[in-house]
Amino acid sequence: MVRKMGIYAVLAYVIYGLFFYWYLFYFADTKLPFEYQGSKADPATFLNGRELMLSEEYSKIRNLLFFLSTPFEWLFYFVILLFGFSRAFKRWAESTSKYKLLQTAIYLIWLSFFAYVATFPLSYISYSLSKTYHISTQTFPSWMKDELIDFWINYGTWLIIVPVIYWLMKKSKRWWFYAWLLSIPFTLFMMFLQPVVIDPLYNDFYPLKNKELETKILTMADKAHIPAKHVFEVNMAEKTNSMNAYVTGIGSNARIVLWDTTLNQLSDRQILFIMAHEMCHYVEKHIYFGIAGYLLLSLLGLYLANRIMDWAIKRWGTELKIPEKRDIRSLPLFLMIISFLMFAASPFTNLISRYEESRADNYAIHMTKDPEAAITSFQELTKSGLSQVNPPLLVKIFRYDHPSMLDRISMLEEYEIKHRKQIK
Template sequence: MVRKMGVYAVLAFCLYGLFFYWYLFHFANTTLPFEYQGSKADPSTFLNGRELSLSEEYSKVRNLLFFLSTPFEWLFYFLILLFGFSKAFKRWADSSTKYKVLQMPIYLIWLSFFAFVATFPLNYINYSLSKTYHISTQSFPSWMKDELIDFWISYGTWLIIVPVLYWLMKKSKKRWWLYGWMLSVPFTLFMMFLQPVVIDPLYNDFYPLKNQELETKILALADKADIPAKHVFEVNMADKTNAMNAYVNGIGSSARIVLWDTTLNRLNDNQILFIMAHEMGHYVEKHIYFGIAGYLLLSLFGLYLTHRLMNWAIKHWGKELKITDIRDIRSLPLFFMILSMLLFVSSPLSNLVSRYEETRADRYAIEMTKNPEAAITSFQELSRSGLSQVNPPLLVKIFRYTHPSMLDRISMLEEYEIKHRHK
């Protein structure tokens, strides 16, 4: 029975992968609707033939890797349970030390290490792909350093969360998910506060914007929007990527507006001011706080469903999965698998909300700067630097896009330009 379940799981993953290969490479239509052809949203008007071809090639492979990577995690955790590796990790942890307080961290390091090794090939293919298409400029040692930082941050975070969750399970088998969620609220806020000042600097160097004249213009925009900003931060990304980005993160006194140096190098002042106005739109409309509230609400339902699904799975397949009780640390791969599934299933909703907020920020930015030409050309340059599809396939947009497609963003700006041309 165990072998049969393993074969079915691998077969299901292969069929799933074949479906998305067929969908992305043979079925999905990314050509522009007739009414947008020749407009400023038409990539043929701002990309040359080679760039158009590379954009399509790169996007298809990158999207396929995205759709393969998350279900691969599910398959990994399922096989870890099915073939007794979780049981083995527990045995190795117990035999390594007589101190119970150290046994769970040892179990977790074994599980984390095997997960890192299993997912490394896909991560490396992603890195190699971005190098091939000249998106990434990062050396392998630098990339490997970031991967290891990711590993230890993830391990450290789960080392805090997992012991607390399993302690709560032992105290209250029926209500652990609720108590865990209540503790997650201050923990989430604390991590949001730490992100820009502790975690992000582990990967890159951050410093106040060196272009004082540009910073003065940005701070004037911030003052116009009643944003108490004192600095705009610049981050060195040119050694890692040719892509461009700007973002706002953190909460309270740790909140930062950040520009990648690649953005500064490739866009002019007017284009950068539009991008900064976009980020200010997020601040003014409190999108960060709405995002936190939405995340916490989803996590409440997610933990409840995880509780129900874990108990259901153990009841029906506990023998095959080598788990007799949800409170046994050997059930952790099942917890991770179900949590990952729920995040994937909920991503269309969270992405839809995010795209709405990004559209609001775009509208705020164009109303503030009133420079549609700078806005449109900045999006065109973003498309070029990241080789992103202007009109992505529907399933890609639903599951991947936290921002509107470039077709949606540029066409909205073009409508604004036409509407206000004679005013």
């Protein structure tokens, strides 16, 4: 029975992978609708032939890696349970220490290590791909440093969360609700900590060096009633050629951040449009709506995880080597279910995010009234990241938390046409 379940799981993953390979490379049509051909949203108007070819190649492979990565995580956790590795991790932990907390920490380090080793090939392929297409400029030692930082941050986070969850499981059948209540202050604390503790582990952040540009940005922020004193830049040129800007943190630790690649590759007018976009997220409190939405979804997720775990252990507990839910050996099952639920929820969360990003684009163009700078900034972003202007439907649904460049540039073109009519 165990062997059959393992074979079926691997076979399902292979069929799933072949489907997405066929969908992305043979079925999906990324050509622009006829009415957009020749417009400013048409990549043929701002990319040369080689760039067009590279953007299609890179996007297809990157999208395939995305669709392969998350289900591979499910397959890994399933195999860990099916072949008794989770039971072995617990046995090794118990033979190493007599203290429960230390046993949990040892179990987690074994599980984290095996997960890292299993997923490393896909991570390295993704890194190598971005190097091949000249998106990444990061050296291998620098990339490995970031990978190890990720590993220890994830391990430290789970070292806090897992003992609490399993303690609650032993105390109450409504553990999922109490775990959710505790997750609220923890989430807010981590969001507050992110800009000043976690992000600087990866890169150096400092106030914008271009004081003339900073003055323009702060003047615009003042008009929007944003009490900003600084705009931060981060040194990303040593890692990537792509561009980005974002809002991070909450409360007094909230920051607007610009990558130095954005500063190096865009004009002041283009940067002001991007900054106006980021200011909208602050003005319309998108960060706080995002936190509220995340917490609501996490409540539903924990409830469903509890129900699914009960059902799975009752039906396949013997095959999965899980005697009961409260046993630490059930952790891979819990992580697999949470990962699946997050993937299943991504179309909804991406839809909400695309709506907020669309509002931010509208806010930015009405604030700056500079459609040329806005359109060319999106064209440059497309070029630097070799992005698809019109991604396949499933890619857009599961992967895009921003509107496609076709949607964004065509909206700006409509504004530009209306603006010209108003001037006349």
